[in-house]
Amino acid sequence: MALTTATWVVMLVVVTVVWGSASVAIRRSLADEERKLRLVQRQGEIDTYSPKALADLRTWVEEHPADPYADEAKERHDECVETLRQLDEPFYDWSDDEIESLETFNET
Amino acid sequence: MPDSEARTAREEWGTRFGFLMAMLGAMVGAGNIWRLPYTTGQNGGGVFLLAYVLLLFLIAIPGLMAETMLGRYTQKGVVGSFREIVGDDLYSGLSLVVVLVNVGVMSYYAPVIGWTMYYAANSLLLTFFQSGFEAAAFWNSFTGSPVLTVGTHPVTMAAIAVVLAFGIRRGIERVVKYLIPFLIVALVAVSIRGLTLPGGMKGLAFVFTPDWSHLLRGDTWVAALGQALFSTGLGWGIALTYGSYLRKYDDVPLGGGVFTAVGNTSIGLLAIFAVFPVVFAFGLEPASGAQLTFVSLVKVFPKLLGGQAWAIVFFLGFFAATFTSGIAITEVGVTTVAEETRLSRTQSVAAVVATIWLIGLPSAYSSEFLGAMDYVFGNFGFPFATLTIILLVGWKFGPERARVIDVNRSTDLYVGRWWNGIVKYVIPVVIAFILGYGAINSIGTENQTLMMGGIALMVVLSLGSVLVMKFVSEPTPTESTSSTVQRGD
Helix, strand or coil, rough: CCCCCCHHHHHHHHHHHHHHHHHHHHHHHHHHHHHHHHHHHHCCCCCCCCHHHHHHHHHHHHHCCCCCHHCCCCCHHHHHHHHHHHCCCCCCCHHHHHHHHHHCCCCC | CHHHHCCCCCCCCHHHHHHHHHHHHCCHHHHHCCHHHHHHHCCCHHHHHHHHHHHHHHHHHHHHHHHHHHHHHCCCCCHHHHHHHHCHHHHHHHHHHHHHHHHHCCCCCCCCHHHHHHHHHHHCHHHHHCCCHHHHHHHHHHHHHHHHHHHHHHHHHHHHHHHHHHHHHHHHHHHHHHHHHHHHHHHHHHHHHHHHCCCCCCCCCCHCCCCCHHHHHHHHHHHHHHHHHHHHCCCCCHHHHCCCCCCCCCCCCCHHHHHHHHHHHHHHHHHHHHHHHHHHHHHCCCCHHHHHHHHCCCCHHCCCHHHHHHHHHHHHHHHHHHHHHHHHHHHHHEEEEEHHCCCHHHHHHHHHHHHHHHHHHHHCHHHHHHHHHHHHHHHHHHHHHHHEEEEEEEHHHHHHHHHHHHHHCCCCCHHHHHHHHHHHHHHHHHHHHHHHHHHHHHCCCCCCCHHHHHHHHHHHHHHHHHHHHHHHCCCHHHHHCCCCCCCCC
């Protein structure tokens, strides 16, 4: 029995989207873990936020200074900034200029 | 309640692969193999699948991210996470309902694992290939024999107890690292055989041919919503519990969200390719549930060249799928009991497994009782648990706060502000809709009594849980002097 064109199209779209996403997700996840572990073993630490995520975190703390979670958010932010200053090789795509421009909340 | 963290260091997954396989094993169960193919064929084929995949990305993935984040952030099980976020607020009492729903579900899922174990054993013994073998008669004699159905129940629970007693890394991770790849290889092998059979393409036509008239039907979208939300295990407390064993450097969105949802669906698709071509090639009526697997397929294997090998591969794979889900559902209770009582992990495993075994006896004895439990927990228990967990992130913790502090920490995939609205509004509305739709649709049908019983059970469990949690959280005079400051809104 031959499948219709519409059947083939739907099957290929679903298979590509689902199996494709799953393959990409597992490959990227495992590759990133390997890289993270290598960096942690070599440097003892890695940066925990990407430039975009750290900027979000800072903005949120500045906008919610009285939030019950603000202190913890500051700690996480500052820990990442201090780690970035000490590292030879960050995990995320940080430029030297970007790292130099970062400030911990204690410094502002 | 004692602080478990003060007593023992919390375990962590040994590897990323172990975590991913554990999440996959937790969410892939009998439903992927015997429900998804049939549901797809009955709801517009390709149209249903397209709707399902769309809703998977739109709702299930963001929801799973929220739930996994909750566990990773608090580093606690279900009850501990709720208490961490809302303190001893009445809402934290509902956390116990989530745990009880898992215990209730496992009480009737354990006998189903027993069925797959029995069939896997019989495939190894080549029972299906003996002369005069009748698949339907074999199934009826098995389900009609309390000795067998009640007898396989403790074997299942004992096997799960052994795995859980070894802990996260040495128990669960070690088992899923082998069973899940085996399941995938088994389904691929059977798919190749099925697709090469004359007439196998009819099975694919049944599942994938789009019937566009279903596109505007409410039933199609409700079925797709249900499949996207509940086949991925969103809001059961499993992602929360497994997420609580993640390390600081682990990623939540990619592994906990994207991979768990699309990986689970990938195996569902594999099941479609494995099961339906075989069923259609031999001119059998497609069916859903146990009939499909335990009668239709068993009839087919003896007709296949090398059928013994295909039957062994398929039933061992099917057992792997159900067993790893059973491990995950039971672990939700084990983690909670170990954290919230003075019991050790081994004692907690024994307590939870014994409870499930005991309350699972009626389901093991009677398939009618099992069906009723499935209806009540599937239609009311799971949606209620999911709503409870999603509301915790969306309305108590706050999605923006969760996103910036933890979801995007150490992530391989940046999550933007779009996530907030989905977690806060879309998922709760969708789940409330499914709950209401299920209840209204059962009015005037044979399920009306079960529906009313299901709602009553959820109300009783909620009130009871809130009272129990309030009672156990009441500070003693000595505790009140050293109480910690609560965080929350």
